[in-house]
Amino acid sequence: MEKKTVTVRVDEKTRKELEQVAEELGESPSEVIRKAIHLAWFTTMQERMRRESQEIANDPEEREEAAKIREWARYLAS
16 A cells, blocks of 8 residues: 655644654554544544434434345345
């Protein structure tokens, strides 16, 4: 995978926090930033899934379609 350089400007408080986390984890600040970005992406996707699930739960036609998909998935898994 190709790596690219991104410059991040942080204030003094954030820099100290980053250094503390990096030291605690025994990792570089760059690795801590990468992990933070991955966590932010994962959290964003979880929130999207929650919203979409709520939309399905509130729509009778969508609920029916979701039930059919679950039945099909159970059939395939058996």
